Amino acid sequence: MLNTNLKHIETEQEVKEVLESNENVMICCGRMGPMCIPVFSVMEDLEQIYPHVTFRDQDFDIPAADIIRNLPECALFMGLPFTVYFKNAKVVAATSSIQNKDQVMEILDREFGK
């Protein structure tokens, strides 16, 4: 159970729906641990600044997280959280482990525009 202010994705259906109905999506799949919480916190901060991006988090240990965990782009990842950026439901970027605000913004600006 993730204790964040972000909207959570809990089922595979929700993953599909959020990708089908939004052009720009960032999903962070992790746990309430020291590597993941800072990324969730950055996403909460950026929700206001990037209204054209849909921000979601997902518990790494639920079955629906298979969609993120099994992405080819995450095959080599060995650090939580797995953070994936989608444009029109296609993966355009993915990162493993802790990221700071500047690193996240660099990807958001590059892939989705300011």
Add this chain to the structure above:
Amino acid sequence: MGNVDMENVVIAGAGPAGLTAAIYTARSGLNPLVLEGPVPGGQLIVSPEVENYPGFPEPISGMELMDRFRKQTEQFGARFKMEVIEKVKKVNDIFEVDTGTGRIETGTLIIATGAEARRLDIPSESKFYGKGVSGCATCDGAFFRDKEVLVVGGGNTAIQDAVFLTRFASKVTIVHRRDYFRAVPAEMEKAKSNPKIEWLIPWVVEEIIGANTVTGAVLKNRETGKTQQIACSGIFVAIGHDPQSEAFKELVETDKNGFILVEAGSTRTSTPGVFACGDVCDPVYKQAVVAAGHGCMAAMDLEQYIYIQRRT
């Protein structure tokens, strides 16, 4: 800038020091606001097992211990915001606290921001972060099942991480720059008696090798200068911590290493109304139980400060 909230007490940090200060000030009716910072729970949440915190005869995970701290704090009515302080300015008798998302004003401030983990500071470390390099064994250990890993460091965290990682890894090699360890004997004994753990001292990591993920490291012997390449899939870095005092450097005095200076026997800083506790001002002990005690001191020093302010 929109509406600015005025607070009585702001506590920066939600580790053992900050939450203890919050318990005491909340219980005294001071209605504290805790700004949790980047990692609520502090450094302790990466500890797989805590077995020296009084009152817990069975080992408890750092995450669970801090969860209990938080529940106890909430019971007394402390409020929480997941905010990181960027700067604090004193204007007359008010402290203006700037966070990334807004400003909070407060009459008093307790700084309990703790310390953040050091990195190796070699270019290849950031390249492989999340792809073999990690700073959290409890978070990422399971990705290294049946693989060989290095743990860099010689303190309690490094030795605990090494023992924890033997649950997953086929071999754990501890790489330490000195020929002595800071870890306590009890932790050292556990590691020494673990057949999966090997030792390389006094060696340092010079370079991390790999294409997409870590496949090895170049190590250098600090005495002989000799280098060697070692194969591994993971490198866990636990080489100590630096105080998180950057946001307060214009507000309070620090020593040359960034530790906030407090009056001997108290938590009062160089600025009246600002108190510091825990690892952000403790270059020596760096223990959760010390931080908790220090948090209690900060709350009591603050209460006395408010009492005197109200009388004058």
